[in-house]
Amino acid sequence: MSAAGTKSVKMPSVAKSVLDLPPEGKRDLYRQMLLIRRFEEKAGQAFTQSKVKGFCHLYIGEEAVGVGTISVLEPRDAVITAYRDHGHAIARGMEIKPLMAELFGKATGCSRGKGGSMHFFSKEKNFYGGHGIVGGQTPLGAGIAFAQKYQGTGGVTLCYLGDGAVNQGPFHEALNLAALWKLPVIYIIENNEWSMGTSLARSSAGLPLVNRAHGYDMAGITADGMDLDDVRVKTAEAVALARSESQPTLMEIKTYRYRGHSMSDPGKYRTKEELEAHLAKDPIHLYQQKLLAAKVADQAWFDKLDEQIRAQVQEAYEYADASPEPEHHTLYEDMLTPEDQIPEIPRGNYNHF
Numbered sequence: 382m383s384a385a386g387t388k389s390v391k392m393p394s395v396a397k398s399v400l401d402l403p404p405e406g407k408r409d410l411y412r413q414m415l416l417i418r419r420f421e422e423k424a425g426q427a428f429t430q431s432k433v434k435g436f437c438h439l440y441i442g443e444e445a446v447g448v449g450t451i452s453v454l455e456p457r458d459a460v461i462t463a464y465r466d467h468g469h470a471i472a473r474g475m476e477i478k479p480l481m482a483e484l485f486g487k488a489t490g491c492s493r494g495k496g497g498s499m500h501f502f503s504k505e506k507n508f509y510g511g512h513g514i515v516g517g518q519t520p521l522g523a524g525i526a527f528a529q530k531y532q533g534t535g536g537v538t539l540c541y542l543g544d545g546a547v548n549q550g551p552f553h554e555a556l557n558l559a560a561l562w563k564l565p566v567i568y569i570i571e572n573n574e575w576s577m578g579t580s581l582a583r584s585s586a587g588l589p590l591v592n593r594a595h596g597y598d599m600a601g602i603t604a605d606g607m608d609l610d611d612v613r614v615k616t617a618e619a620v621a622l623a624r625s626e627s628q629p630t631l632m633e634i635k636t637y638r639y640r641g642h643s644m645s646d647p648g649k650y651r652t653k654e655e656l657e658a659h660l661a662k663d664p665i666h667l668y669q670q671k672l673l674a675a676k677v678a679d680q681a682w683f684d685k686l687d688e689q690i691r692a693q694v695q696e697a698y699e700y701a702d703a704s705p706e707p708e709h710h711t712l713y714e715d716m717l718t719p720e721d722q723i724p725e726i727p728r729g730n731y732n733h734f
Contacts, residue, residue, distance in 0.1 A: 429644075438642065461512070475501065487707070560599050565629070
């Protein structure tokens, strides 16, 4: 049975191989989480300085989800997410200078300054956004997985969504097709307990959310999003199932955002006690304590790393601030017009759907 007991699927046993990293591998996972935290703190500061235009949704508190899930992928795999996308982009290996420049709306940004906070993108990293419409990325995730299977790439797709998106129609349509066509896609619900200012208990029936897998005969898995190792093990099981059996999985990863829904949200709907309880489970602090206990690193190493990352993020801020604004003529570039030639898609074997 799967972890949620939704489908009679024998999940691959991968715990030992996933957790058995060399010391430098564990230190790198910590580095990625800390880089996301410091990047987001600087992004928040830049927003208050009016350097960042439009919306800005921070990933502070959820770092173990993005780093843990993406850490078990291969370069051929794909990632697509919603508008809280900064952490996923950094975990996927995108450089922070063009990411910060994109927040500033500059020409040197990863989307040439046209997308902003919600539309990070990298073809080279197989990172397909950053989507601002709630639930709008879920059918696209199915489409990417369809292409992977059709073309025989052996790739897997991770598609992230928030707990507020599970009641959107496109999400259910996407799950239906993923299960029907046996697509190698993993839908990851980042359950941070609040969809904007509405609590999960007031917005969704049939909890836990992973129960949505019941209706589509999909495997379902839950994970503790404040525990990096638990996220890695559970995701690796789903990835192995997708890669070896071309079976989709619905994951519910329980996490928490320490900031408001966006920078314009003061988060007054949460009690002080609730926030403090979750702050005590800070995934970065917990992983640091684990590495200290295992003697993977000492406090001096952590202090030096924090200093280096703060300098790196400050350099990205200065790079973005000094970068040029997009030229007006670029408004009409990167658009698909009727005159464009659509490249022919390599044909695969349609019989295995």
